[in-house]
Amino acid sequence: MRPAAGPDRRTSVAVVTTPTDPARGDDAAADATPVPTAWGPATGVGSLPGADPAEALRQVVGELPDFAHLPELPARGPGADLIGRSAALLVDLAFDLTPAGWRLVPRAGIDQRRAEELLARDLDALHDVADRWTGPFKVQAAGPWTLAAGLERTRGDRAVVDAGARRDLAQSLAEGLTAHVAAVAARVPGAAVVVQLDEPSLPAVLQGGLPTVSGFGKLAAIEAAVVEQELADLVSRLPVPVVAHCCAPRAPLGLFRAAGAAALSFDLGLVQDLDALGTAVEAGTRLFPGVVPGTDATLPTAKATASRVQAWWRELGFPGDDLAGAVTLTPSCGLAGATPAYARAAMAHVREAARYLLPG
Numbered sequence: 119m120r121p122a123a124g125p126d127r128r129t130s131v132a133v134v135t136t137p138t139d140p141a142r143g144d145d146a147a148a149d150a151t152p153v154p155t156a157w158g159p160a161t162g163v164g165s166l167p168g169a170d171p172a173e174a175l176r177q178v179v180g181e182l183p184d185f186a187h188l189p190e191l192p193a194r195g196p197g198a199d200l201i202g203r204s205a206a207l208l209v210d211l212a213f214d215l216t217p218a219g220w221r222l223v224p225r226a227g228i229d230q231r232r233a234e235e236l237l238a239r240d241l242d243a244l245h246d247v248a249d250r251w252t253g254p255f256k257v258q259a260a261g262p263w264t265l266a267a268g269l270e271r272t273r274g275d276r277a278v279v280d281a282g283a284r285r286d287l288a289q290s291l292a293e294g295l296t297a298h299v300a301a302v303a304a305r306v307p308g309a310a311v312v313v314q315l316d317e318p319s320l321p322a323v324l325q326g327g328l329p330t331v332s333g334f335g336k337l338a339a340i341e342a343a344v345v346e347q348e349l350a351d352l353v354s355r356l357p358v359p360v361v362a363h364c365c366a367p368r369a370p371l372g373l374f375r376a377a378g379a380a381a382l383s384f385d386l387g388l389v390q391d392l393d394a395l396g397t398a399v400e401a402g403t404r405l406f407p408g409v410v411p412g413t414d415a416t417l418p419t420a421k422a423t424a425s426r427v428q429a430w431w432r433e434l435g436f437p438g439d440d441l442a443g444a445v446t447l448t449p450s451c452g453l454a455g456a457t458p459a460y461a462r463a464a465m466a467h468v469r470e471a472a473r474y475l476l477p478g
């Protein structure tokens with residue numbers, strides 16, 4: 119067990135910068151104004167069922183009133199999935215959809231335009247539904263390693279195998295995410311925006327588990343030091359705090375923290391590395407434990423979920439009164455595969471469970 123942290127342990131307050139809108143010609147990095155804000159007690163991971171961005175956003179704002187997020191709706195088809203949606207953020211790089219998946223190409227095609235239009239519709243819905251929102255607000259995108267694993271180069275192999283291609287992708291993604299944050303902040307001036315980088319493919323990158331394009335072999339593992347450095351480079355380029363999310367087994371939480379993530383998002387049922395979690399808490403890193411399934415299941419009572427989280431926190435060895443100030447509850451993964459009724463219930467559940475974590 120880890121000894122209880124002393125009174126000088128850092129709090130869970132992050133400094134969130136709200137950049138200006140690049141459409142006005144402002145320099146986002148130079149003009150960003152630091153706005154101190156506390157993390158919210160509960161939020162979603164990102165994806166939801168359905169195809170109506172305005173309705174999905176109304177659900178999120180209603181069920182997660184202290185920490186909303188811009189929902190992703192993969193049911194809308196190609197361009198709304200994790201890789202296509204994230205590729206739509208890239209600057210000066212073109213992509214298209216092939217029978218084998220998304221591929222980098224010399225010129226933009228109809229599939230890229232569709233992905234960009236879907237993202238624009240989400241921003242329109244954000245302005246219509248949540249323009250008066252105040253407080254923390256999260257946007258999500260594939261992290262650089264998952265994006266490079268999901269995009270093929272023109273000649274057919276995954277971009278993740280090419281250091282130059284990875285560098286170009288990461289730089290383009292950082293520029294695109296910075297502009298995306300500014301666009302969100304312009305539509306919702308009261309939002310303190312944070313970025314979640316989804317890295318479901320990263321454990322396979324580290325372990326040599328990614329299949330080749332042909333499917334007959336596996337790509338070689340990439341050294342953890344290389345993965346950490348390249349992720350850290352991207353994180354350092356973003357003007358807001360970063361939540362690193364991985365709900366796959368063997369999520370590299372220590373690597374995420376070392377790369378500069380301000381918060382770690384993971385499936386509580388899959389993470390067994392208490393030392394990595396304890397070190398993160400001691401460093402002031404926020405934890406986003408996923409506490410309910412991402413697909414339809416019978417939910418326990420909110421109090422039972424809170425008791426499970428409290429028992430886990432005691433196992434980490436920290437004072438109970440510090441729990442609410444250190445964690446944000448979420449579903450274990452995205453909710454795109456759930457029914458609409460369950461998705462709403464899961465969001466309500468984490469909100470209610472978080473209330474039981476308050477001291478006293």
